[in-house]
Amino acid sequence: MENVKLFGTWSSPFVKRIVWALKLKNVECEIIYEDLANKSPELLKYNPIHKKVPVLVHNEIPICESLVILEYIDETWKDVCPLLPKDPLDKAKERFWAKFGDEQVLPSFYGYIMKKGKDQEEAKDAALAHLKRVEQLLSENKFLSGESLGFLDLAFGWLAENSYPLEVVTGLKLLDEDSFPNLCAWKDKFLGIPVIQESWPDQETLIVKYQEIKKSRAE
Ligand SMILES: N[C@@H](CCC(=O)N[C@@H](CS)C(=O)NCC(=O)O)C(=O)O
Known part of the structure; x- marks a missing residue:
């Protein structure tokens, strides 16, 4: 059973690309909206280096940096709507x-x-x-x-x-x-x-x- 959570904000351009990718691949995801003026302990725990959104947490493992997350999503759910070319x-x-x-x-x-x-x-x-x-x-x-x-x-x-x-x-x-x-x-x-x-x-x-x-x- 997949457990996918996304720490984000409604307006972040970096978060939106992750939301779109998950939707395109039909991956169900819980979105946790952060107040960046008062970051949650979970966000700081999952992204201790940059302390930024987005963070994707897949089966309790965090992945940070939106372009890295996009590639991770593409490789993990590779059969639906491939995003990156193979070449x-x-x-x-x-x-x-x-x-x-x-x-x-x-x-x-x-x-x-x-x-x-x-x-x-x-x-x-x-x-x-x-x-x-x-x-x-x-x-x-x-x-x-x-x-x-x-x-x-x-x-x-x-x-x-x-x-x-x-x-x-x-x-x-x-x-x-x-x-x-x-x-x-x-x-x-x-x-x-x-x-x-x-x-x-x-x-x-x-x-x-x-x-x-x-x-x-x-x-
Ligand atoms: N390079 C990062 C940039 C992420 C980023 O800048 N996120 C902003 C929101 S748009 C943030 O969390 N800012 C909080 C802060 O700087 O403390 C990525 O691609 O994920």
Whole structure:
């Protein structure tokens, strides 16, 4: 009997990719929502190094770091909806871009909300330059992982979910149809997938959350 628990928050871009992967693979999971201002003893026990969500606990064994968790899920429940390709080179490419997403693209986006002045302008330029690279990845395929949804799409899912709230809060059009036609088409396809739609967060609530973050950084 499988026992799968996920420690997370409703809005974390890192947690959402895990929720989507588990749903795509029909894995039942109990989600434990953390208050990150007051982390539970369980979270600290299961992720003593980073003390962050998500943590997947499978039969009492914790797995940390969302991209690592995604691979674990894919290999553990491998018969349903495979996420990573089998070919080592294709797999390496997806891992490379997912790492680029988390280390470069995502921080530049959130930096644009959180930073001020010159730093904010630099974050904006970086975000748009990174988006151009991701746009090119979609020049031949509908999805970032190829012809169908896969690991890299889940890794970049935060972009589809958060681009509109981020645009509202920053006043900057990020996914502009003229500059990023492939990404705009990808976003629509991604959000059209039922499993993704089911766990689509309320955009207004996300906007309020980002407004609060922006306000707290401006003080
Ligand atoms: N590299 C980590 C990042 C996870 C992360 O930053 N989680 C945030 C929530 S979005 C968190 O738990 N923050 C709590 C903290 O920094 O204390 C992953 O991919 O899992």
